Amino acid sequence: MHAVRKSWLGIVAIIISIFVFLVPFSFIILTAMKGKNEAGFLSFSWPTEFHLWDNIVEVIQTRNFMLVTALINSTVLTVASVAIMVLLAAMVAFVLQRRASKWNGLINFLVLSGLIIPPAVVPTIWVLQGLGLFKTLGGLILVEAAFGLSFCILLFRAFISTIPREVDEAAIIDGAGSIRLFFQVVFPLLRSVIITVIVVQSVAVFNDFTNPLYFLPGDENATVQLTLFNFQSQFDTSWNLLFTNILLITIPPLVMFIFFNRQIVAGMSSGAVKG
Amino acid sequence: MLLHGKRRTAIALTASIGALALVLTGCSNSGGSTTADGKVALSFLTDNAPANVSLAEGLAKDFNASQDKITVKVETRPGGSDGDNIIKTRLATGEMTDIFLYNSGSLFQAIAPEKNLVDFTNESFADNVMDSMKPVVSVKDKLYGVPVGGAFAGAILYNKKVYKDLGLTVPLTWDQYNANNDKIKAAGKTAIIQTYKDTWTSQLDVLGDFANVLASDPDWATKYTENKAKYATDPVAMAGFEHLQEGFDKGYYNKDFGSATNTDGLRILATGEGVHYPMLTSAAASIIADYPDAAQDIGVFATPGDDPAGSALTTWFPNGLYVPAASKNVDAAKEFIAFAASTKGCDSETKAIGVTGPYLIKGCDLPADVPAYVGDLLPYFNKDGGTQPALEFLSPIKGPSLEQITVAVGSGITSAAEGAKQYDADVKKQAQQLGLSGW
Numbered sequence: 001m002h003a004v005r006k007s008w009l010g011i012v013a014i015i016i017s018i019f020v021f022l023v024p025f026s027f028i029i030l031t032a033m034k035g036k037n038e039a040g041f042l043s044f045s046w047p048t049e050f051h052l053w054d055n056i057v058e059v060i061q062t063r064n065f066m067l068v069t070a071l072i073n074s075t076v077l078t079v080a081s082v083a084i085m086v087l088l089a090a091m092v093a094f095v096l097q098r099r100a101s102k103w104n105g106l107i108n109f110l111v112l113s114g115l116i117i118p119p120a121v122v123p124t125i126w127v128l129q130g131l132g133l134f135k136t137l138g139g140l141i142l143v144e145a146a147f148g149l150s151f152c153i154l155l156f157r158a159f160i161s162t163i164p165r166e167v168d169e170a171a172i173i174d175g176a177g178s179i180r181l182f183f184q185v186v187f188p189l190l191r192s193v194i195i196t197v198i199v200v201q202s203v204a205v206f207n208d209f210t211n212p213l214y215f216l217p218g219d220e221n222a223t224v225q226l227t228l229f230n231f232q233s234q235f236d237t238s239w240n241l242l243f244t245n246i247l248l249i250t251i252p253p254l255v256m257f258i259f260f261n262r263q264i265v266a267g268m269s270s271g272a273v274k275g
Numbered sequence: 276m277l278l279h280g281k282r283r284t285a286i287a288l289t290a291s292i293g294a295l296a297l298v299l300t301g302c303s304n305s306g307g308s309t310t311a312d313g314k315v316a317l318s319f320l321t322d323n324a325p326a327n328v329s330l331a332e333g334l335a336k337d338f339n340a341s342q343d344k345i346t347v348k349v350e351t352r353p354g355g356s357d358g359d360n361i362i363k364t365r366l367a368t369g370e371m372t373d374i375f376l377y378n379s380g381s382l383f384q385a386i387a388p389e390k391n392l393v394d395f396t397n398e399s400f401a402d403n404v405m406d407s408m409k410p411v412v413s414v415k416d417k418l419y420g421v422p423v424g425g426a427f428a429g430a431i432l433y434n435k436k437v438y439k440d441l442g443l444t445v446p447l448t449w450d451q452y453n454a455n456n457d458k459i460k461a462a463g464k465t466a467i468i469q470t471y472k473d474t475w476t477s478q479l480d481v482l483g484d485f486a487n488v489l490a491s492d493p494d495w496a497t498k499y500t501e502n503k504a505k506y507a508t509d510p511v512a513m514a515g516f517e518h519l520q521e522g523f524d525k526g527y528y529n530k531d532f533g534s535a536t537n538t539d540g541l542r543i544l545a546t547g548e549g550v551h552y553p554m555l556t557s558a559a560a561s562i563i564a565d566y567p568d569a570a571q572d573i574g575v576f577a578t579p580g581d582d583p584a585g586s587a588l589t590t591w592f593p594n595g596l597y598v599p600a601a602s603k604n605v606d607a608a609k610e611f612i613a614f615a616a617s618t619k620g621c622d623s624e625t626k627a628i629g630v631t632g633p634y635l636i637k638g639c640d641l642p643a644d645v646p647a648y649v650g651d652l653l654p655y656f657n658k659d660g661g662t663q664p665a666l667e668f669l670s671p672i673k674g675p676s677l678e679q680i681t682v683a684v685g686s687g688i689t690s691a692a693e694g695a696k697q698y699d700a701d702v703k704k705q706a707q708q709l710g711l712s713g714w
Contacts, residue, residue: 037565213361218350232323233325234475239538
């Protein structure tokens, strides 16, 4: 009886996930295969003529191979800013959690205000200009890292509080300095939460639209989300090319997910049990 | 073992810091203003509408070929309110491209031209700009922009083939228009196409009717700005809202008007399933691009009013090209502007996107073989008083919620009188924000 109900639930879950994930994705693929006029109907139908290859070629060639530049830029942006977030957030969270001091209240307040206070565009640009980082990928990496850091610190702090202090003490007794204590003892223990942070923040940074739009102007600086606007404008949208572009920029994260699927799931579930 | 671990950590740390430094510095080429071959490099920002991108790229290509000191490179930005924000942000931070394309009229006034833009008043090419265009790219007699592309109108696009098949004639008054609508409906076709998925398309009945308002009172726009004329109290002005309600009440609209998009509307018109579409004439260019067979079937007439002699056409001025005051290459940018504001510039535009409407540069003639809808526009432009500017070029007030209100009126949710009243209230907020006197 119990087993029957369980398999029932499983089937329902599979059907729901088909509707939520596979139907939209197949719609993207179908529309990407159509010609412009047919795609304009936005209907869920089998294409009458196949233009997938033409569409792909056109999308890649648009505006001097902007998509290729954009994929490189987005990869560098995502990898670098997520690396900064993971490293800095883990360090901050470790110190905040393990060493109580009178500054903790203020630091916690600053971390929280990073979550609460919305970022302002013009002052941020002014700061970047002052540092000579405006219109550079480095500047945007720092912006993304700054905006994501608060959230990551909170995640890491909550996780570090579950690691027994005895682990630290044992390492210190064995002669580990503070740097080694962090990098060789604590950091590896954070694996599951690191994977969570990487997944969540990579998706956020890779899909970010407004920050690149304002902080990294210029065609040579485009990121993938900005390339969508080559085909979608206020009055006229080429749905076939737009969906082909979506398809092309969805592939890299998808491939990543397929390759690291095991680690991600293992990391998250081990985190769930521990936390 | 211990030592080994320590060194490895140290190496890893150094490597990651090094990689970061590389990323941070390596990409910070700020794109100097001269290219390797000693030419001045100019950047040119346009919005991402396909027609404007082709237009900008055509101009840049022909300008680059016409001389050997300057190269212009085109960049794109989104349109709509995102685009407005980008323009304002980049101007405010001094990071605007050397040349940019942006709306004329009230949006142009909103970017503080006196502070942000280069004054063209004393340039030789300023004389090439037609007098009718000058007010919409000027502040207090100082010219800050030149027109790019052709003028267009807010009018009714119609399918000439269906008109011929049903033996209809172009209506001069609203009653004749309705008589045509009845015949079209009786023939089993959609009389009027409405596409409320793209809410902006719902405004054309009201905005395109403005020439009729001006015909009844030439000072209407001034009175409107001074809070003396209102849509709700002026029966002529309210006609635009009433027309929308009437179309719904009489069942002239396509069945899926609530969920149809602008693209759908243009397709229905091109295929002849629908016959009238209140629209900007610039949209006809995309019919020609997508349905070349229907190119000669699409015509235009001005939104009809009560005058038996026919109405004037409500026209929109083309976008302007501007140079920001913060540009480091103002002189080179002016050379490009001079090219764009010359007959060579119009020729280049025609080559890039074809003719979409009359040019507002002196001496720019249209080629003989224009698309049918442009042919329909020309008599209005050639006649004295045949065209009237849209309200947004005569008054700074345009309420932000007009499109939501017109959708509600056109869907039969709100009555015309109620909609006009709502719009007056919407406008009041904006006038107060602008700090106009009398509100």
